[in-house]
Amino acid sequence: MNRSDKIKFEFQDYLDSNFNPSVYLITKHIGITNSYVNEWLKGKRHMGDNALDKIEKFLDERMVK
Known part of the structure; x- marks a missing residue:
């Protein structure tokens, strides 16, 4: 599983676990x-490292530790 797929899985899991908050x-x-994000979630677009970094940072800030 590449980085993009891993982050996509974690982001989708975050959305599902938090009652599908507004992606917007x-x-x-x-x-x-x-x-850009919606097309990436649907598999229609590849996301660059800078955008993946932003999503990863968002997810890291919201992880329960």
């Missing part, structure tokens, strides 16, 4: 275009 609000908060 999450993307606005982290500074990524909503359509």
